[in-house]
Amino acid sequence: MATTGHTVKAFDSDLGQIRGLVSEMGGRAEAAISASIEALARLDLESAAKVVEEDRKIDALEAEVERQVIRLIALRAPMADDLRDAVAALKISGVIERIGDYAKNIAKRVPLLAELRNSEPMAILPAMARSVSDMVRGALDAYAARDATAAVMVQEADRHVDDFYNSLFRTLLTYMMENPTSITPSAHLLFIAKNLERIGDHATNIAEMVFFAATGEQLVDRPRGPDPFAAMAEKA
Amino acid sequence: MERIGLTAVTGALALASGLALAFAGAADPLVVVAGMLAGIGLTLLLWTARMWADEGTGQTEAAATPPPPPPGPRVEDVLGAVDDPLLLVEGRQVIRANAAAIAALGEHVVDDDVRLAIRHPAATDLLTREGHAGGSVELIGLGDADRVWTLSVLPLGETTRLVRLSDHSATRATERMRVDFVANASHELRTPLASLIGFIETLEDANGPDDATIRARFLGIMAGEARRMQRLVDDLISLSRIEADKHRAPADAVPLGTLARETADTLRGSRGGATRIELAIEEGLPPVSGDRAQLSQLLHNLVGNALKYGDLAKPVRVAVARDGSGMVRLTVADQGDGIPAQHLPRLTERFYRVDPGRSRAVGGTGLGLAIVKHIVERHRGRLDIASTPGVGTTVTVLLPALAETPSAAVAAE
Numbered sequence: 284m285a286t287t288g289h290t291v292k293a294f295d296s297d298l299g300q301i302r303g304l305v306s307e308m309g310g311r312a313e314a315a316i317s318a319s320i321e322a323l324a325r326l327d328l329e330s331a332a333k334v335v336e337e338d339r340k341i342d343a344l345e346a347e348v349e350r351q352v353i354r355l356i357a358l359r360a361p362m363a364d365d366l367r368d369a370v371a372a373l374k375i376s377g378v379i380e381r382i383g384d385y386a387k388n389i390a391k392r393v394p395l396l397a398e399l400r401n402s403e404p405m406a407i408l409p410a411m412a413r414s415v416s417d418m419v420r421g422a423l424d425a426y427a428a429r430d431a432t433a434a435v436m437v438q439e440a441d442r443h444v445d446d447f448y449n450s451l452f453r454t455l456l457t458y459m460m461e462n463p464t465s466i467t468p469s470a471h472l473l474f475i476a477k478n479l480e481r482i483g484d485h486a487t488n489i490a491e492m493v494f495f496a497a498t499g500e501q502l503v504d505r506p507r508g509p510d511p512f513a514a515m516a517e518k519a
Numbered sequence: 520m521e522r523i524g525l526t527a528v529t530g531a532l533a534l535a536s537g538l539a540l541a542f543a544g545a546a547d548p549l550v551v552v553a554g555m556l557a558g559i560g561l562t563l564l565l566w567t568a569r570m571w572a573d574e575g576t577g578q579t580e581a582a583a584t585p586p587p588p589p590p591g592p593r594v595e596d597v598l599g600a601v602d603d604p605l606l607l608v609e610g611r612q613v614i615r616a617n618a619a620a621i622a623a624l625g626e627h628v629v630d631d632d633v634r635l636a637i638r639h640p641a642a643t644d645l646l647t648r649e650g651h652a653g654g655s656v657e658l659i660g661l662g663d664a665d666r667v668w669t670l671s672v673l674p675l676g677e678t679t680r681l682v683r684l685s686d687h688s689a690t691r692a693t694e695r696m697r698v699d700f701v702a703n704a705s706h707e708l709r710t711p712l713a714s715l716i717g718f719i720e721t722l723e724d725a726n727g728p729d730d731a732t733i734r735a736r737f738l739g740i741m742a743g744e745a746r747r748m749q750r751l752v753d754d755l756i757s758l759s760r761i762e763a764d765k766h767r768a769p770a771d772a773v774p775l776g777t778l779a780r781e782t783a784d785t786l787r788g789s790r791g792g793a794t795r796i797e798l799a800i801e802e803g804l805p806p807v808s809g810d811r812a813q814l815s816q817l818l819h820n821l822v823g824n825a826l827k828y829g830d831l832a833k834p835v836r837v838a839v840a841r842d843g844s845g846m847v848r849l850t851v852a853d854q855g856d857g858i859p860a861q862h863l864p865r866l867t868e869r870f871y872r873v874d875p876g877r878s879r880a881v882g883g884t885g886l887g888l889a890i891v892k893h894i895v896e897r898h899r900g901r902l903d904i905a906s907t908p909g910v911g912t913t914v915t916v917l918l919p920a921l922a923e924t925p926s927a928a929v930a931a932e
Contacts, residue, residue, distance in 0.1 A: 303611060303632030307647075310638035317660060337640075410868065416664060427635045428627045443864060450861040 294359050301351050301372045302427075308344045308379045309423040311337065313416060315386035316482065320412040322393050323475070326400060334390035341383035348376040364499070371496035375426065378485045378492075382419065385478040385485075392471045399468045404455050408475065411447040415479045418444065418486035425490060431497040437490035438502065444483035451476045606682040607675075608633050611647065623662060623684065633682070637661065642670050646682070653680070657687075666766070667691045688766055696759050703869060704755055707885070711744040711751075747882055754886040758869075761813060761893040768899055769810035772921050775847055776800040776839045778811070782818040783837060786826065795826065799838040805920040807847045809898050814918075817894045820887040821851040821914050827881045829853025829911065846900070846917040854911035858904075866904055867892035891916075 315334050322331040352373045355361065361369055399405050418440050425433035452473070459469045494502040595615075598605050604620035606613050606628065613636050616628050628636040633646050641656045655671035662668075667687040674680050718737045783796045807814070818837075825835040833854035842848040858866070862873045870885035872878040878885060888904075891914075895902040898918050906912040 299612065299632045303634035306632070306635040306638050307640075307643045310634070310643060311640045313638070313660070314640050317664070407865065410865065413664060414864075416660075420664075423638060424625070427631070427638065428625045446860065447864040450864050453861045 294355075294361070294365070297351070297355050297359070298365070298368060301348060301355065301369070304344055304348050304351065305372050305376050305379070306423065306427055308341055308348070308376055308383075309419070309426070311341050311344070312379045312382045312386065313419055313423065315341070315383055315390075316412065316416050316419065319386045319390040319393070320409055322390055323396065324405070324409055326393060326397055328394055331390040331393040335387050338383050338387040341380055345376045345380040348372060364496070367496045367499060371492045375489050375492050378488050382482050382485050385482050389475050389478050392475055395471050396468050398465055399472060402458065402465075404451060404458055404469070404472050407447070407451050407454065408472070408479070411444065411451060411476065411479055414440070414444050414447060415483045415486070418483050419489075422486045422489035422493065425493045429493070429497045431494045434490040434494040434497070434502065438487050441483050441487045444480060448476055448480040603686070604684040606633070606636065608646070608680045608682055610678045620684070637670070637682075637684075639670075645670065645672055646680075658684075663688075663766075665692065686766075689763070692762060692765065696762060699869075700755060700759065704752075707751060707870060708748060711748045715741055715744050743882075747879075747884070750882070751884045751886070754884045754890060757816065758886060758890050758893060761890065761897055765893070765897050767897075768808075769813070769897065770808050770921075771811060772806040773809040773811045773814050774804070774806045775809075775814065775849060775918065776804050778815055779818055779837055779839050779849070782815060782822055786819070786822055795829075795831075795834045796822065797834045797836045799836065799840075801840040804839060804841060804847060807898070807918040808921040809918060810894075813894045813897070817891050817916070818849075820891050821849075821916070824887055825851050825853035825912070825914075827883070828855060828877075830855040833911075841920075842917055845920050847920050849916040849918065850913060852911060852913040857908040857911055858906040859908050860906075863904055863906060867902070 315337060318330055318337075319334045321327070322334065352369050355369055356366075359365075396405075418437055421433060421437040421440065424430070425437060455469050455473050455476070459466050462469075491502045494500070595617075598607075598615070598617040601617060602619055604623045605617045606620050607615035611633050613628050613631055613633055616624070616636075620628060624636050634643055637643075637646070637658075639658045639661050641658055642661075645654055645656050653672045653674045655669055658668045658670050660666065661684075665688060667690075668684045669687060671683050671685075672680050673683070718741050722734060722737055779800060780798060783798055787794065787796060822835065822837060829835055830853070836850070836852045838848075838850045838852075840848050840850075858873055862871075865871045866873075867888045869889045872883070872885050892902055895916055895918070900916060900918040903915045903917075904912065905915070
């Protein structure tokens with residue numbers, strides 16, 4: 284709508300409203316990721332509880348986006364890029380809702396991790412979270428700007444997050460072997476790392492949909508690196 | 520002028536038509552007189568009508584053009600001259616953005632929903648609040664995780680608001696730097712200091728010339744430790760400098776190829792026998808937009824690492840080439856033990872060492888790659904480290920090329 288206005292002005296304003304809502308959701312999800320990791324690093328139970336509470340807003344926004352997209356499709360029967368925009372908004376809002384859930388899940392585990400304070404794995408997580416947040420930010424910026432090139436860059440960044448996850452996985456295994464008493468919190472930390480890794484994957488999904496909405500073509504899947512688990516299985 | 524001409528023409532036409540009418544009816548003198556009268560009458564009528572009309576327009580014109588106003592600045596120019604990002608928001612839609620706002624938030628913001636332009640929950644709460652009230656709020660992590668902005672909203676009318684963002688990242692970066700410096704430096708400097716003190720105490724207890732050899736050995740170790748501390752402090756200082764400038768992209772034209780050649784020459788000289796560096800520099804490269812001193816430091820760190828950690832008998836390949844998307848690609852590849860995959864994501868952390876003993880033995884400060892990462896980030900470039908254990912490590916840096924202009928091409932020579 285920034286480039287081509289529609290004859291029916293109301294369509295532009297409806298779509299603009301939907302895109303605004305999606306972006307608002309994205310902003311809240313981004314904030315939830317950084318807040319949950321910050322709570323984790325400081326073992327701040329209060330702000331962890333706040334992240335859990337704030338997730339309701341994301342859920343409510345998703346319902347609102349869904350309602351408005353369905354209304355838009357029903358009333359205006361959009362075609363071509365307009366339809367792609369509407370469908371992308373619907374799908375992206377679903378993905379952002381999942382991202383919000385993962386952030387909430389991280390926040391919920393904060394109270395269980397007091398023992399691991401200052402341990403090595405705890406030191407890696409914030410760096411990993413930063414990589415993941417950068418991906419989410421990149422994907423949402425690409426959405427706001429309808430920028431297909433920026434979307435491709437997000438997809439490429441996913442490799443770094445995977446590297447982080449594999450590195451953390453090994454570190455945690457070693458840590459658990461050395462400190463059998465800390466297996467429970469370590470397992471929770473592993474879930475947190477997995478959640479972050481999933482958020483990274485979801486950011487890639489957003490990027491794929493942005494690419495699709497902007498170009499009408501599917502983004503080709505990035506070539507996967509060698510599977511670290513296969514390598515581990517061989518060694519065993 | 521034109522109008523007078525027009526009146527004359529219409530008048531003449533009317534007169535002519537009257538005359539023509541007169542001659543056409545020449546047979547009857549009465550008709551001739553009547554025709555002439557009609558012609559003259561028509562001319563007069565048109566004339567007065569014309570005059571009257573002229574008078575009317577003349578009056579409106581006088582009202583529309585007041586005495587020539589002094590050419591004042593346009594609102595757009597005034598907004599554009601302000602360094603802080605400014606948005607004019609109507610309802611929830613951005614209707615105008617100044618140059619700073621477009622640079623910070625992207626070109627798409629004009630006509631977009633304000634929530635697309637500024638994606639931050641605190642901003643959304645303030646901007647979509649009922650009643651369109653004013654106020655201000657601090658936004659952390661808008662545009663970049665480390666940026667701190669203050670967003671203030673000023674109502675300008677029923678639904679129009681002026682949104683202003685002011686950047687406080689620099690202040691915050693300085694604060695953080697101070698905290699980080701104390702944390703890092705105190706820890707990293709304590710170890711060499713403790714060993715220095717240990718040696719000094721031992722030397723104090725030493726007696727007579729018998730201990731001369733031991734003394735010499737100890738002094739050698741002490742000198743080494745002291746130099747390492749000095750390097751560490753130097754690295755910490757340069758890291759802080761780079762971080763302080765992080766949000767200001769450098770824009771000088773730097774010929775990366777020439778710089779790589781210079782670096783190779785210095786390192787060949789300093790690390791004796793280092794004929795190991797192999798250069799491959801593409802012809803006619805565009806210069807990159809950057810900071811010469813920092814890029815030289817980046818090259819020193821990368822090539823130095825490759826020389827230190829690669830196999831001593833194998834070459835280190837340094838290549839500078841054009842990359843498709845308006846970037847210049849620098850690759851530094853060594854052959855040697857490589858780095859196990861689990862260390863790769865953490866290499867650019869401060870003081871992270873794959874093998875602490877080995878790093879200290881070759882005089883590493885643990886900051887080399889952290890510095891490289893920060894330089895690349897400041898240059899809006901990309902850094903990628905790939906390594907295969909047992910084969911070697913390849914570091915790739917992509918830096919934005921300066922847009923090609925004749926003067927830039929000369930600078931590249």
